[in-house]
Amino acid sequence: MSACPAPPSARDAALAMFATLRARAGAQGVVLRAPPPEPTACCGRGCNGCVWEAYYAAVAYWQQEALDKLHKPAAA
Template sequence: MLPLPTLPQVVDATSALALIDVLQAALRDAGHTDRMRAPPPQPTTCCGRGCNGCVWEGYFDALVFWREDALALLVEAPAPSA
């Protein structure tokens, strides 16, 4: 098993992309890219007014589930070599 990567704290769109990059690289290194679904797409409909229930809140929630799934794959045995 490869060591788990150090994950950036997600506080905005930039740090969310950094988290995705780190985890996708770790999944690639472990040979799990074909077993992991794509990360959630960033919202494109935010109005910027800080609405309660903003689309970014849903994105960050979805990203938490994606991160958990990626980490679960990373703690499994490495993918078999072809």
């Protein structure tokens, strides 16, 4: 198993969150930008500053941005 901080449960949770928020956005007619792409260049050595750390930071940013858009009052 890779030493990178990308356990399947965290990856699965991120993908499920993307699907849930995109479905909510679609139902509300809100346009969200695409979620961040998964890293493809992890070396598996558990580096300080691993690409998966940056990915999960981008996931958290995307989630907050999506929630802000979903909770924004409709324009009059």
